Amino acid sequence: MTMRLALALILLTALLLAASLAVPAQGLFDLWADDPDVARIILVELRLPRSLLALFYGLVLGASGAAIQALFANPLASPDITGATGSAALGAVLFAYIFGLASPFWLAVGGIAGASVGLAALLLLAGPKAETATLLLAGIAISTIAGAATALALALAPSPFAFYDAYEWLMGSLIDRSLPQLAFVAIPAALVTIWLALQGPALDRLALGEDAAEAMGYRIVRMRVMIIAATAIGVGAAVSVCGAVGFIGLVGPVIARRLVDGHPGRAIVPAAMIGAILLLAADLAIRAAPPDRTIPVGVLTAMIGTPFFLWLIATMRWRAGP
Amino acid sequence: MTVLYRAQGLLIAGRLEPTDLRLKSGELAILVGPNGAGKTSLLRAAAGIEGDAEDIVLAGTPLRKVSPARRSRLLAFAGASRDVRWPLRARDYVALGLTSRSDHDRIERALKRFSAEKFGSRRIDRLSTGERSRVMLARAIVAEPNVILLDEPCSNLDPYWQVGVVECLRDYVRSGKTALISVHDLDLALAHADRLIVMDRGRIVSDAPPADAGTEALIGDVFSVARNASGWNRI
Numbered sequence: 001m002t003m004r005l006a007l008a009l010i011l012l013t014a015l016l017l018a019a020s021l022a023v024p025a026q027g028l029f030d031l032w033a034d035d036p037d038v039a040r041i042i043l044v045e046l047r048l049p050r051s052l053l054a055l056f057y058g059l060v061l062g063a064s065g066a067a068i069q070a071l072f073a074n075p076l077a078s079p080d081i082t083g084a085t086g087s088a089a090l091g092a093v094l095f096a097y098i099f100g101l102a103s104p105f106w107l108a109v110g111g112i113a114g115a116s117v118g119l120a121a122l123l124l125l126a127g128p129k130a131e132t133a134t135l136l137l138a139g140i141a142i143s144t145i146a147g148a149a150t151a152l153a154l155a156l157a158p159s160p161f162a163f164y165d166a167y168e169w170l171m172g173s174l175i176d177r178s179l180p181q182l183a184f185v186a187i188p189a190a191l192v193t194i195w196l197a198l199q200g201p202a203l204d205r206l207a208l209g210e211d212a213a214e215a216m217g218y219r220i221v222r223m224r225v226m227i228i229a230a231t232a233i234g235v236g237a238a239v240s241v242c243g244a245v246g247f248i249g250l251v252g253p254v255i256a257r258r259l260v261d262g263h264p265g266r267a268i269v270p271a272a273m274i275g276a277i278l279l280l281a282a283d284l285a286i287r288a289a290p291p292d293r294t295i296p297v298g299v300l301t302a303m304i305g306t307p308f309f310l311w312l313i314a315t316m317r318w319r320a321g322p
Numbered sequence: 323m324t325v326l327y328r329a330q331g332l333l334i335a336g337r338l339e340p341t342d343l344r345l346k347s348g349e350l351a352i353l354v355g356p357n358g359a360g361k362t363s364l365l366r367a368a369a370g371i372e373g374d375a376e377d378i379v380l381a382g383t384p385l386r387k388v389s390p391a392r393r394s395r396l397l398a399f400a401g402a403s404r405d406v407r408w409p410l411r412a413r414d415y416v417a418l419g420l421t422s423r424s425d426h427d428r429i430e431r432a433l434k435r436f437s438a439e440k441f442g443s444r445r446i447d448r449l450s451t452g453e454r455s456r457v458m459l460a461r462a463i464v465a466e467p468n469v470i471l472l473d474e475p476c477s478n479l480d481p482y483w484q485v486g487v488v489e490c491l492r493d494y495v496r497s498g499k500t501a502l503i504s505v506h507d508l509d510l511a512l513a514h515a516d517r518l519i520v521m522d523r524g525r526i527v528s529d530a531p532p533a534d535a536g537t538e539a540l541i542g543d544v545f546s547v548a549r550n551a552s553g554w555n556r557i
Binding site: 208261262 | 366369370371388389390393394397398399400401403405406407408409410411414415418419421461462471
């Protein structure tokens with residue numbers, strides 16, 4: 001990544017973060033004049049967690065997406081398409097409604113456990129060098145099972161409000177999360193993103209093929225397990241707080257690779273930043289909705305992301321065609 | 323001639339019997355053998371990719387203890403596959419063979435060795451298989467390692483480049499390096515090898531200069547072929 005590109009991405013992230021804190025600005029300014037204490041509470045306890053959640057969740061989705069794509073040597077892999085986010089949601093729901101462990105800590109444990117199981121299942125089903133079709137089918141199977149099991153868990157839950165509660169949570173929302181909940185997203189996300197960024201050189205060498213990378217001294221089998229574990233921790237913890245936010249982990253890395261001459265490993269840092277930029281932007285966009293409606297941010301990212309996903313499949317088909 | 327590579331007890335269960343291997347500087351060793359004889363297994367085991375080895379020593383250091391940064395200058399391996407996973411530019415692909423950040427001179431030198439500099443800026447997935455092979459060989463050689471292990475470097479190449487690659491590698495080892503490569507063309511192997519290693523059923527059955535008496539008869543035995551006026555024929 002060139003210095004100019006890094007600066008541009010940092011600047012854009014900072015700008016969106018500032019906008020995310022400030023918008024809508026007018027009411028906040030008026031309130032500040034009337035009652036600075038209330039204004040500060042709104043800023044620190046409502047807007048700051050929301051903005052930072054978008055930042056860290058976006059970072060970890062972008063970085064994990066890039067790492068998973070590099071690992072499976074496939075530009076269509078991402079935490080949501082591989083079923084990792086769906087299984088993380090299942091894990092968190094099981095802990096919350098079936099085991100009755102609903103503290104942020106246990107929800108994060110559930111999310112991480114779920115994502116780990118989902119990714120391990122993917123590796124078993126599709127293998128490490130998955131053909132696109134195999135990878136997508138395995139991901140669909142895992143997502144479908146996770147989705148059905150989540151619905152089943154909610155239906156069997158002792159609480160009659162489980163479905164209603166879980167709806168807003170699982171659809172991917174950043175609103176009304178507390179500062180401790182923010183910590184459960186931000187700390188794993190930051191650590192995982194940094195660790196994945198350090199794997200960049202090894203993941204670039206993996207582009208030479210596993211044997212060549214192994215002969216260069218990179219321990220590929222160990223690296224695969226560690227990257228899957230790291231992704232499961234980062235994404236699992238984030239899903240346990242904010243629910244599933246789709247397509248950021250797919251789109252971010254694809255854009256990022258275009259900025260670094262296609263290098264899968266070198267794309268991790270820009271992918272993380274583009275992930276943060278996309279999620280901050282999506283969260284800003286849903287504030288344009290009528291004030292009495294809240295649209296979960298996950299719905300917006302899916303609506304924008306799906307056409308992009310289809311476009312990606314189409315271009316891959318055309319390229320592979322005769 | 324100094325020993326650049328020494329391995330004892332290279333072993334892959336079911337495919338490679340315990341094998342010792344030494345490679346000396348200035349030497350091009352060519353590996354021949356029928357399909358399934360264990361050529362790829364030997365090369366992979368020698369590179370430390372698969373199997374057990376009691377001991378692999380590179381320039382006096384056990385392979386396991388060599389960090390990726392140092393290893394790239396000691397040993398390189400390239401497999402027979404010509405698949406590419408990411409649409410990188412040829413020049414960027416070659417650069418991945420270096421662990422230090424882009425050393426422009428080395429990259430150009432490696433590309434030039436295989437006359438690949440003219441398509442250095444093209445995407446590797448858009449090259450022909452033969453052109454891609456040469457870029458992959460340039461990647462293997464770019465860090466100028468002491469030992470290169472190549473599985474079928476001449477496959478997919480036209481006759482000019484089959485000979486061209488072997489001559490490049492001879493040239494390369496003369497500067498105090500060593501190479502072990504597998505080849506299917508027996509005439510090419512006999513003409514260019516300093517050492518001809520013949521494998522059969524997971525074992526090395528002969529390891530001698532190709533001019534040695536009995537080499538051709540042995541090859542005939544192992545491959546079930548014989549040479550007559552029209553070349554190699556099945557017997």
